[in-house]
Amino acid sequence: MDGWQRRYRLSNGPGGLGVSCTAEGLALAGVPLLAKGAGGFQARPVAEVSVLLKRAYAGIGPHAAVLPSLVKIADALNRGDLVQAMIRAVHLRLPELDWDAAVRLARANDNLAKYSPDQPRDWHGRWADGEGGEREAGGPVEAKPAASSGREAATKPKKRDADIPKAQALPPVSTxxxxxxxxxxxxxxxxxxxxxxxxxxxxxxxxxxxxxxxxxxxxxxxxxxxxxxxxxxxxxxxxxxxxxxxxxxxxxxxxxxxxxxxxxxxxxxxxxxxxxxxxxxxxxxxxxxxxxxxxxxxxxxxxxxxxxxxxxxxxxxxxxxxxxxxxxxxxxxxxxxxxxxxxxxxxxxxxxxxxxxxxxxxxxxxxxxxxxxxxxxxxxxxxxxx
Incomplete structure (x- = not known):
């Protein structure tokens, strides 16, 4: 049995270092693999995804099977078929990352994004427009491994001021x-x-x-x-x-x-x-x-x-x-x-x-x-x- 023959799962909880698939999109250790615009979800460019996966898995991994599947996951999310999207996400067969791999992935995503360090983000870590709204597709996206991974704080990348999430207003109390x-x-x-x-x-x-x-x-x-x-x-x-x-x-x-x-x-x-x-x-x-x-x-x-x-x-x-x-x-x-x-x-x-x-x-x-x-x-x- 080689290193890829194992049981795969989603990591939809906070701080997960594996694949997550929710109504908000598809991500690996918090780094989006899909972009979202006015027309809905779409796969990020092939070249970007290839760079991200090579950094995450140190150049080794079942990348060829992942790229076409992203399009099908985006289509399922656009149809509102979250169950089908989640099933296809598990079938990506992407193993959960360790902390070092998640940091490599986050840094690679930062480099691809070419973000503005002064741009605010919401409480999910997504880039925001400064008014509490989420950035439209094509805007830079940065994601960092969450603190709940179990590693000591000293091993985390140093935070910049822009890395500190701004408070998000709570919805009104339901009656x-x-x-x-x-x-x-x-x-x-x-x-x-x-x-x-x-x-x-x-x-x-x-x-x-x-x-x-x-x-x-x-x-x-x-x-x-x-x-x-x-x-x-x-x-x-x-x-x-x-x-x-x-x-x-x-x-x-x-x-x-x-x-x-x-x-x-x-x-x-x-x-x-x-x-x-x-x-x-x-x-x-x-x-x-x-x-x-x-x-x-x-x-x-x-x-x-x-x-x-x-x-x-x-x-x-x-x-x-x-x-x-x-x-x-x-x-x-x-x-x-x-x-x-x-x-x-x-x-x-x-x-x-x-x-x-x-x-x-x-x-x-x-x-x-x-x-x-x-x-x-x-x-x-x-x-x-x-």
Whole structure:
């Protein structure tokens, strides 16, 4: 088995040093491999990509197969088919970089860009126009390996003043009217921001989920053998539109399946909106989103959205007027749980990528809008925001 015969995966999380593919484009260790203009995504020039990959992999690598695939990934993103783009991105078979290789790649990209050192960038590290907007295609792009790679700060390239990201304004806090059911997924809001008190309450649920891990004698669940428990709550709206939690832990704390209590307390002053719950694991896994059971609860109950928290990552399904009830619980399992298992066991996808693919497919199948984010800010993944 040679050095390239291995299992490949996407690195969509912050600080990833491998290939990432999101609605924002395709990148390797943060360096874009696609350009985006008024006409959508397109592959960067062949000569540029060749230089970048040679620097990243020290002149060795499966470069010939990569270049034509970039065009197909750009086409998939332009069609709004994020799942197909992610699958093709994995099939690029580009191994994750080490820190030194990521630095070489970032420097090569800097040299290609011939950027202005005085130009500001947004909080993602993308070049901005000085007003908080992203630079149009053809403008220079610089990306540096993120600090979370585990290397000491002393080994990082020295920062210039222009390397310090400028603060990006947060979207306004979402209120009850923002969670009203839209006509279809394309009319769903592009972004949601939960108020600080809701975000703090979600974090408290997450900490409660992990609390048994610090208790040596905490009982283990008979079904899973794990100590952790799912915690959650019902999300309601006050008359002024602000959100609150009710019925914390629903119908009882369980090992794996949060069972919400949707009976609103004081219904003259509060209205039912949605649910939130956690997905913890004893082994420390995070970023695990919806199960088929979660989706079935959303489809078959009078709630507008379902929110899941797993570590810092948050996921949300929003109903639309095109959302249909599930045919049966078993069919929802088919579209999600079995699909995730197949993607991981048979195709070798990591759990976060497999879950995202299954979530987007479920959203398409049931007429939902799908969101991902962290720290209370979630952006629409499906349909892609244009």
């Amino acid at each position: 009850a009217s923002d969670f009203a059911i839209p006509a279809n997924p394309y009319h769903a809001p592009p972004v949601f921001r939960f108020a600080d008190d809701i975000e703090q309450a979600n974090n408290s649920l997450w900490q409660e989920s992990l609390a048994p891990l610090s208790q040596p004698n905490a009982p283990r669940c008979l079904e899973t053998g794990e100590k952790v428990r799912e915690h959650g709550a019902t999300v309601v709206a006050r008359q002024d539109g602000a959100l609150e939690f009710q019925n914390k832990d629903g119908k009882g704390v369980t090992c794996r399946d949060f069972r919400p209590d949707l009976q609103v307390k004081d219904p003259t002053h509060y209205s039912l909106l949605g649910t939130t719950h956690t997905h913890p694991y004893d082994d420390g896994r995070v970023g695990v989103s919806f199960s088929g059971g979660d989706t079935q609860v959303l489809l078959d109950n009078p709630i507008n959205f379902s929110l899941v928290q797993s570590g810092d990552k948050q996921f949300m399904f929003l109903k639309t007027k095109q959302t249909r009830r599930s045919d049966s619980y078993e069919n929802v399992i088919k579209y999600q749980d079995d699909r995730v298992k197949y993607l991981m066991d048979e195709l070798g996808y990591p759990s976060d990528t497999a879950n995202r693919i299954a979530n987007v497919e479920a959203a398409k199948n049931y007429g939902l809008a799908y969101y991902e984010g962290d720290h209370g800010v979630l952006r629409r993944i499906y349909p892609e925001v244009r």
